[in-house]
Amino acid sequence: MEPEPLSGSAPNALDHESVDGGEMETQSDKFLIGLTGNIATGKSVIRNMLEHLGVYGIDADHLAHRTLYKGSPGYQQVIDVFGKVILGTNGEIDRLSLGQIVFSDQDALSNLEAIIHPLVRKSASRLVNEAPSKYIVIEAIKLLESSLAQQCRSIWASYSDPDLQLKRLMCARTMDEEFALQRIRAQPPQHQKTQAADIVIENNGSYLEIWEQVKSAFFEIVRLHGLGEPTAVLAYDQLQFVRCTPDDLGLISKLISKFRIDALECDPQTILVEMTDNAYLTLNEGVEQIGILRWKLNNFVSIIDRFYIDPAHHNPGFMGKIMRTMDLYLTRQLAEINILLLPEPGESSTEIMAKSDYQKTKPEEITTPAWREAVNRKIADHQTIWIKEYTSSAHTEDT
Numbered sequence: 001m002e003p004e005p006l007s008g009s010a011p012n013a014l015d016h017e018s019v020d021g022g023e024m025e026t027q028s029d030k031f032l033i034g035l036t037g038n039i040a041t042g043k044s045v046i047r048n049m050l051e052h053l054g055v056y057g058i059d060a061d062h063l064a065h066r067t068l069y070k071g072s073p074g075y076q077q078v079i080d081v082f083g084k085v086i087l088g089t090n091g092e093i094d095r096l097s098l099g100q101i102v103f104s105d106q107d108a109l110s111n112l113e114a115i116i117h118p119l120v121r122k123s124a125s126r127l128v129n130e131a132p133s134k135y136i137v138i139e140a141i142k143l144l145e146s147s148l149a150q151q152c153r154s155i156w157a158s159y160s161d162p163d164l165q166l167k168r169l170m171c172a173r174t175m176d177e178e179f180a181l182q183r184i185r186a187q188p189p190q191h192q193k194t195q196a197a198d199i200v201i202e203n204n205g206s207y208l209e210i211w212e213q214v215k216s217a218f219f220e221i222v223r224l225h226g227l228g229e230p231t232a233v234l235a236y237d238q239l240q241f242v243r244c245t246p247d248d249l250g251l252i253s254k255l256i257s258k259f260r261i262d263a264l265e266c267d268p269q270t271i272l273v274e275m276t277d278n279a280y281l282t283l284n285e286g287v288e289q290i291g292i293l294r295w296k297l298n299n300f301v302s303i304i305d306r307f308y309i310d311p312a313h314h315n316p317g318f319m320g321k322i323m324r325t326m327d328l329y330l331t332r333q334l335a336e337i338n339i340l341l342l343p344e345p346g347e348s349s350t351e352i353m354a355k356s357d358y359q360k361t362k363p364e365e366i367t368t369p370a371w372r373e374a375v376n377r378k379i380a381d382h383q384t385i386w387i388k389e390y391t392s393s394a395h396t397e398d399t
Contacts, residue, residue: 030128031135031227032151036143037158038187040168042203042210045276046158047139049214052245052279054230056131056333060120060140062299067119068093069369077115082108092369100179103186117146124148127299132332133230135221141187144196154221157197159190161204207272211246234332239325244280246272252280255292259308283309283322291322301374302335305383307342316352323356331390337371340386341379358386 033055037043044059051057067074070092078093079086082101088094102109120140128136137156143149160168162184169180194200199217203210222229232243244252249268256266271280274294283291290313294306309322330338340358342349353360362385366372375385 033137034152035139035156040165041158041160050137055135056133058138063120155197156199157193234329236325240284300336303339305341319352341383358388
């Protein structure tokens with residue numbers, strides 16, 4: 001099989017068809033959780049924790065970003081409204097420049113949302129209906145202001161004390177105090193969201209405290225609505241990928257320490273922090289755990305930046321089997337691409353990657369912005385990039 005092209009096309013789920021601003025269509029057997037909350041209150045942490053429980057996660061803000069990429073449907077429309085002053089030197093829309101305009105001018109923000117929101121609704125609808133789980137959570141800061149809220153069977157809201165919001169924006173997102181306060185004040189008061197929500201998750205304490213709130217609220221939904229628990233296992237060819245949760249910190253730490261070449265111990269608290277933005281999957285053969293990987297899926301883009309396998313299984317035949325099982329798992333998760341960030345491989349590993357149709361590349365050779373951004377956020381020193389595009393993904397637009 002010939003290698004797939006590195007550039008891909010404009011994001012498949014956000015094509016150039018015109019869309020209206022109508023309601024999102026959802027299947028009746030899906031349970032849709034709408035998750036909202038103001039900036040820096042922990043929405044994404046809550047979404048990730050729901051994902052650990054087998055809920056399929058959709059990040060509407062990230063879908064909105066995709067509409068702005070060159071070649072995507074919102075790109076030229078936004079330039080037509082705001083002018084070329086918002087373009088960076090690479091011809092892409094500079095979101096920081098655009099943000100400084102719209103977050104100080106309500107009319108400008110409304111004009112931007114009128115372009116982006118219909119595109120996001122269309123893409124989100126496709127993800128909801130094709131998701132492999134009966135439970136879906138969609139994170140959207142403007143959830144309550146849109147028709148999407150009426151499609152949700154449960155509304156969740158995150159809440160944080162205002163001083164923590166400011167601290168997070170200044171520390172984690174490196175905003176200066178003036179701009180951080182501008183972002184906070186551009187949004188309605190938090191109580192407008194919390195009062196409209198069925199579930200409020202407070203994010204003023206530890207990650208474990210958030211996890212316990214999320215777990216308790218979700219299993220109450222499972223109990224009340226009788227849809228059964230989501231599956232956390234994919235089995236294929238006698239191999240299984242099994243999702244871990246923050247209740248498995250000891251197991252994750254043990255497996256990483258066991259399979260890492262340097263045999264260094266991995267602190268469970270460090271793993272917990274990682275799990276606010278990543279997932280861990282164990283690889284099992286029958287009842288034996290033979291590997292573990294750290295993974296992130298965000299709206300079609302899959303990235304694996306840790307991949308530890310029992311050395312006893314480091315042979316081309318078995319590794320090829322692992323790669324086939326992994327690809328099946330990821331396509332069922334609606335991934336359009338898988339990106340592997342690995343240490344420089346030896347000759348045998350390079351052969352395995354080539355036989356599995358993965359291409360070795362560099363960040364500057366990846367022309368699809370969403371893929372390149374995912375790599376640049378994750379890649380560490382001494383890692384090589386291997387990518388595989390799933391051209392038959394379920395989200396591909398009908399022709």
